[in-house]
Amino acid sequence: GYEDDIDLGKAFTYTGEGGRDLKGTKTNPKNLRTAPQSKDQTLTKGNMALYKSWETGVAVRVVRGFKSEYGPKSWYRYDGLYRVEKAWTEKGFSGFMVWKFALVRLTDQLPLPPKGSGGDDDDDDDDDDDDEEDKEDEENYGGEVDTEEADKDGENAGEETEELGGCGWK
Numbered sequence: 001g002y003e004d005d006i007d008l009g010k011a012f013t014y015t016g017e018g019g020r021d022l023k024g025t026k027t028n029p030k031n032l033r034t035a036p037q038s039k040d041q042t043l044t045k046g047n048m049a050l051y052k053s054w055e056t057g058v059a060v061r062v063v064r065g066f067k068s069e070y071g072p073k074s075w076y077r078y079d080g081l082y083r084v085e086k087a088w089t090e091k092g093f094s095g096f097m098v099w100k101f102a103l104v105r106l107t108d109q110l111p112l113p114p115k116g117s118g119g120d121d122d123d124d125d126d127d128d129d130d131d132e133e134d135k136e137d138e139e140n141y142g143g144e145v146d147t148e149e150a151d152k153d154g155e156n157a158g159e160e161t162e163e164l165g166g167c168g169w170k
Helices: 045-056 127-141
Strands: 011-015 060-065 076-091 097-105
Touching (some): 060 097
């Protein structure tokens, strides 16, 4: 993620994709995740998909990685359906324009897994509890998910509300 992203678990900001030089050089090979921002992001690909989700109110599925504060200890974990509450552009820390998206978790689904749970966390040599933990995970997080489209509240989209956890979205 970007250094100015905010993650509160049930609400977070996502900085869009693109604007990085992915060619690299022999002495500095390409690294898709850490290449410096070198141009403005555009409203294409994943940025366009999130923008369309904001326009239409269709929920998006969120997968968190181990680097996220609310992610699993390792690998990746499905965290449920989120509504794109706001989409905007702003100047990033590097001086280039970036797309930003404010996402809020839908309420009609299983609770958000605890911080650090899920992913490939079974590398602790304590294999005795694995079956019991798997059964517990299935009971707590493996049920059906309501995939009904999220309602878009155009009048309040982007206004800071208590539901949004005070992320500072204006």
